Amino acid sequence: MGTIRDNWRVILLALVLCASLFALFSPTVGGNDTDTPGLASAGVTNLQYGLQLSGGTRIRAPLVGVTAEGVEFDGTEPPQIERDVAAGLDNATVADVIVREESQTGGTVEVTTDGVTPAQLGTALDAAGYSYEATRGGVTEATRSQTVDVLSNKINEAGLSGGTVQQITTPTGENFVLVEVPDENRQEVVDLVNERGSVRVDAYYATDDGAYEQTTVLERDDFQSIGTAEQGGEGQQPRVPVVVREDVAPTFQEEMIRSGVAQPGGSQCRYSMSPNNTDPCLLLVVDGEVVNSFGMSPGLARGMQSGDWAQDPRFVLQTQNFSGAQDVAINLRAGALPAALDIGPDGAGTSSYIAPGQGQRFRTDSLITGVIAVFAVAGVVFLRYGEVEVAVPMIVTALSEVVILLGFAAGIGYPLDLSVIAGFIAVIGTGVDDLIIIADEVMAQGDVNSRRVFQSRFRKAFWVIGAAAATTIIAMSPLAVLSLGDLQGFAIFTILGVIVGVLLTRPAYGDILRALLTR
């Protein structure tokens, strides 16, 4: 009994070490690796590696946009307000204005395009006769979470497995969207994220007086299902098969007949060659740009004329090339981004890309760096004490702190990055420092022959250790809460290491030393 009571600290340390090893190596912990997004799990351990150590692309940027809050709608319907506000702004279209109702009488108005300042939005609202409380940069929470959802969809639809999109809010109140995609080329991700991805189909036809007119006939919500992109057959363009919603199909059919796209015998589109002398066309418009134009086959036109088509409203969207078809399919399925990410030369974000090979190399290289640093510490400790009984437990104790932290990281699935590794090295550094204080204090002034002498010396040593730990925690706390990019992991693990050290490993080292010295 007595031994257990005297050595409870060592026993506790052993238990925690076992738990950490279990978290690190047990296949039952973190077993659903494949489902964990954004991270690569590796090898025999349950450790997960962040982008720096596994390769991939990370983009971190705020959303483009300005918001007016507390706008009084005066009974006007949101679509009308969107048109009114867009009319008052030079470089915004109706699609860039989002009106959200928050109460019976009012809500927010956002403009999500580059180059509109809060002041300009205010002027536009004033001009249109809407009163508002305040305008500011940034978008609303609803827009942010919608953007995050759409981006996640887009990344999944594009087949970028393991990608994650999340919203981060800094303690200073700024909001960022963080996109992480493993193993993918930066440019592909940027392209995917950069596209707003609004897809629509317009009819293009000559009116009675000979002038051409363009009206939107299908939008994303009008589709019931969207097929996968197909390579075109002989002489045909790549395409995305779609099914138009039943309730929209009759209107679309009518519209096709009225505009002449579904004229008897079909239509031949020459929009790209001579837009002023062509049969009626359908235009595929992505982000406001016409990406393709096509007519209608005689067969389909016949179906529309007879009204049979609306019973089975299948349709194809044709594109110039296969990658275009894929983009259209992705954008239609994922939806359009309500607001774009502010990246690019004059944006406000950061992006980084690490080649997978480089990430792997960093992993082994940083491991080697850490091990060599431990050897350096061990060397000095051996040189200084020359006693194996003091030095070996010291190194083992310091290393056990790292094992516990690694187990913790594996247990909660915290991705290891270079900054976390730096944190581990810092922990070994402060850990050994404290163990030196304990050893010197305990062994000072002659032999430790009684428990009481040991206890009082140990307690004295602990005052310094506690004070040093408190200062380290204070010094690191800004980094842990401020989202200063990569350094959060460093600070979190240094602080955790200090806490684990003071509460667990360093007292246990005291017990070990006592057992070895008071025999």
Add this chain to the structure above:
Amino acid sequence: MVAFEVPEIDYTRYTNRQLAAVPLVILAVALLIVGGWYVATGAPVDPGVDFTGGAELRVAVDAPDGQARERIQQTFDPAPESIRSVPSDDTYILTFQTDETGVSALETQARDAGFEVQSSYTVSASFGSRTQGLALGGVAFAFLGMSVLVFLMFRTFVPSIAVVVSAFSDIVVPVALMNLLGIELTLGTVAALLMLIGYSVDSDILLNNHILRRSGGFYESTHRAMRTGVTMTLTSLSAMIVMTLVATMFGIQLLAAIGTVLVFGLATDLINTYMLNLSLLRWYKYEGVAN
């Protein structure tokens, strides 16, 4: 095994003024350098890509060193601000301190020239200046927090201010050295400066604790505190020297930056603790308090 002993220094041979003069002169020179830098460039230390905005590319170039640099110079428009070679794997780290040309364009230039892009990193100018504000605020907060904590722990002015002054010097001297050696302020070096606050205070607290709160004569307490404190600092110092060398060889910039600044800081800390802090404590012990 040969155990090394921390030598016992005969402090009685030096006056407090003599002891304090060395670290104070070093601090004054460091402050001059940092201040001069501020006047000349508008910043106390050259900010790196993290804070100014810009791009960083790591490319593998299949050519001997001399030619590789030349090819890199010819390839990129604008030319990179700095080119660093990584000894372990024939790659080069290029920094572009402008974000006018997007990193995508730079990547394309690299690929067109047949370089393999290992990693790329870009920060926009506005994001960078925001980060800089946060980082400076963080260092200031950490330093203030540490100071308050030290005053709470010792509850007397002179010993507390001794710790705070030497911690201040432990930060300013490495910053001055960074200027002299052309090391830019990055997130890694900011982390190292914060870590220095934690590390450097350890040995000061230890010294104060031994002298103020323990029985025994001043010189005896000092020697005991030094035996422990110097061992601690030397252990950390050796670990950091090794880490810096290895990380530089592998081109792991974050670890190399942390290591370098900590090496400077820990070396400064040896001087500050056992000359500046010690002389202030001796003055306090023999003259400051009325016996």
